[in-house]
Amino acid sequence: SQQGEEDPQALSIQEGENATMNCSYKTSINNLQWYRQNSGRGLVHLILIRSNEREKHSGRLRVTLDTSKKSSSLLITASRAADTASYFCATDTGNQFYFGTGTSLTVIP
Amino acid sequence: NAGVMQNPRHLVRRRGQEARLRCSPMKGHSHVYWYRQLPEEGLKFMVYLQKENIIDESGMPKERFSAEFPKEGPSILRIQQVVRGDSAAYFCASSKGAQGEQFFGPGTRLTVL
Numbered sequence: 001s002q003q004g005e006e007d008p009q010a011l012s013i014q015e016g017e018n019a020t021m022n023c024s025y026k027t028s029i030n031n032l033q034w035y036r037q038n039s040g041r042g043l044v045h046l047i048l049i050r051s052n053e054r055e056k057h058s059g060r061l062r063v064t065l066d067t068s069k070k071s072s073s074l075l076i077t078a079s080r081a082a083d084t085a086s087y088f089c090a091t092d093t094g095n096q097f098y099f100g101t102g103t104s105l106t107v108i109p
Numbered sequence: 110n111a112g113v114m115q116n117p118r119h120l121v122r123r124r125g126q127e128a129r130l131r132c133s134p135m136k137g138h139s140h141v142y143w144y145r146q147l148p149e150e151g152l153k154f155m156v157y158l159q160k161e162n163i164i165d166e167s168g169m170p171k172e173r174f175s176a177e178f179p180k181e182g183p184s185i186l187r188i189q190q191v192v193r194g195d196s197a198a199y200f201c202a203s204s205k206g207a208q209g210e211q212f213f214g215p216g217t218r219l220t221v222l
Contacts, residue, residue, distance in 0.1 A: 043202075
């Protein structure tokens, strides 16, 4: 079965609010990555966090990783309408690469 | 239900040779995406194809790389005159439609000696 599962499946917020998405996985990983997909386009890599890291920032993105709970969260601060997309986490075990089911984010202007 | 299939799983080439990577999408899927992953990095989008059409090749290097998805048969990612920097894992994904969920294959790990 797929390694990563995200929740919520869908999220709708007002522009300017923060959006938080969570990802859980099952086995040990080398790193965890978050991707964005706009409708009909390829995946865009957002951020990679290694298994020995706990938190990472990139612009308005903040990712946390808790290996004891096998979970990660992606926080998008001060959301914009352009952030509307699907967000996926992916886990790299070194041998395999797994994608989660995704969170569909809608930011209402 | 067979998932996305890629072959070969591992490919070793010497500098200057050609590499051909194949991707068979899931049954009923007519959209294929190719990604490259360097060690310890995320996937980088390369190209998006529909049957017989290249929709978006904005992530594809301008030289030596080409992709096709013929009416019949798998999608092919072709790298001519490979260099050491081409060593990476190449993943393909397929979807039913332009807005459909992408399902990933197991990847082809290319090593250039």
